[in-house]
Amino acid sequence: MTHADTGHSAGLRTPDVRPENPHFSSGPCAKRPDWSLNVLSDAALGRSHRAKIGKAKLKRAIDLTREVLQVPDDYLIGIVPASDTGAFEMAMWSLLGARGVDLLAWESFGSGWVTDAVKQLKLDNQRTLTADYGALPDLASVNFANDVVFTWNGTTSGVRVPDGAWIASDREGLTLCDATSAAFAQDLAWDKLDVVTYSWQKVLGGEAAHGMLILSPRAVERLESYTPSWPLPKIFRLTKGGKLIRDIFDGATINTPSMLCVEDYLDALEWAQSVGGLDGLKGRADANAGAIAEWVAATPWVDFLALDPATRSNTSVCLKITDSAVTALSDSEQAAFAKAMVSALEKQGVAFDIGAYRDAPPGLRIWAGATVEHSDIAALLPWLDWAFAASKAELSQAA
Template identity: 70%
Template sequence: MTIAMPVLRPKSPHFSSGPCAKRPGWSPKKLNTSVLGRSHRSKEGKARLKLAIDLTREVLQVPADYLIGIVPASDTGAVEMAMWSMLGERGVDILAWESFGEGWANDALKQLKLDDVRVIDAPYGRLPKLKQVDGVARDVIFTWNGTTSGVRVPNADFIAADRQGVVICDATSAAFAQALDWPKLDVVTYSWQKVLGGEAAHGMLILSPRAVKRLETYKPSWPLPKIFRLTSGGKLIAGIFQGETINTPSMLAVEDYIDALEWAKGIGGLPALMKRADGNLRVLNRWVTATPWVEFLAVDKKTRSNTSVCLTISDQAVVALGAEGQAAFAKAMVARLEKEGVAFDIGHYRDAPPGLRIWCGATVQSRDLKALTPWLDWAFALTRAEFCKVAA
């Protein structure tokens, strides 16, 4: 049986979960290049870095008394900086339901070797029992949106407003697409490469007054690498949060981030960004509902991500292939779509269950997702005929 190839193609095939699609209309010619080749410590360089911080506060709606800094090593660097600088003052609860949460737990247990760590976990596709979290007396670490599982927390109600500990939130694939509950969060981190489609390697570290107090009143027992040091002489290094970065940033990447922020501001800011991501999720939700061979990895629709949408292949002939066979099947589907130039980099994360992961953040156009879904059906049918030895 011949399977007809769809006619309409996505205008942009970029559905990677990081680095993500550039904003609509992006061009390198639109970037401000006046500071390229200049020192980031020059008056002009620091002004551009400060502009990136100020626009972040405005678009992301960060409270006025929270500090915003640009730090090395993407979101991972920002989270590690907070963990190594703040943990150990009291016990810590770490939520883990996908690979990055598991990574933070591993660092606390095996690298920092903390004595009092509780890991509250759940398998891929589900959230841990949030009621088990001690959001009053203990520190808490969690990812707001699990990039590798497509599962997000519905809210931060499990954190107490009158807490004694600090809350570290990895928000890398939630920031600019989901409503963060700022009063419940003391450290928020993300990278430019996700919802705004910026370039990688730079992280954002946002600190509440409570987090600043922890940094200035607690000194960990272990030595800190230079790029992790946020204090000097027991006081916060304020310049970090005014555009004076710890190490040399890429000013080209800074300009790209500023461009994305100005685009976001121009379309209506955070509400518009969230609306775009929600609309993209609805496109895939309608298709999944009508398609018998695929399901969301996230079991509860209330916790499904509107950015990193993870899908599993539920067709029984494919399920019968076993874990290795399912992974090979998904890989073959992804390769087929990439060869046709209609979808790049939509395979599951290496530690996640076999399937697909399609980015739906604000820089992705709904019309491209609508054009993609017939291609997903096409690739599935051809791959099923190949792998399962059944008629297409």
């Protein structure tokens, strides 16, 4: 099935309204509404990030992060290299090994942290709690005498933890939370989290390559009282002489940041304030996800990958095709069907990059975060019906 064939040979009329912004990728995500290159005109280009102007911008990025995310005053916020991956790896390699660890995984990124802990760090006294795509592990069985590693929102499955109630208030271990597609869209239970990481290119639509590392006082205490048995590369080192390098959390980054990306992050944070801060951002994402949920409820050929409504993401919305003619196909044929839908939408210029993640079950993944306009979500949904009908017609002709 070629792009040109889809819809044309089926004789289907395309919807009348198109999304103004077809960017529904789950990362990097859509820029904020009305964004333009002009917002970067004040970037400190050609200047040292250690100069007064660079330090001021980095410190403002940290301060605005605290304000918008409502991070407790006694938590530290640092800008670190290599996006969310770098931030979370830094936390794992610096903090784990002091006690046992429970590793939770229900999608590809959580599974990646399990691989690092088991095969790279080779931690003793570790156990893995897993679930298939669409579900959560048994949260009630987590042992909080151990450190606990988990993602808050499974970006590739569309499954999130419902809240922080399952995390023990009197936990002995640390909680390490990858919150990269949850931060700025969902309520993070700060009193239950000791390490939180995320990247700029998700909910705020910032530029990639920089990560955020947020540490509770308990995490700082671990860093200053425990030295891992393995060597740490310079880019991971958070302590010197047994003491936290606090300059990192005042804007003195470990390596050279892009001041262009910093300027873009500042713009995104200021936009976040303009739409009502965290509550405004959550409201925008909830409204987008709600529109998709209403459409799913009325549409027989599709359903959420997340089985429990309480665990459905309001950012990375993952959908599966439930039509019997499609589910009767082989796995590879189902993947080809979903890919044909995605290709047809891209060919029409109405939706880019909405295929399921490569390790996930075949289907669609639509970013519904705060930078996506509600009107664009509403305009997209009839196009999904069009692409399904066109692809199914092609399937019938090929049978």
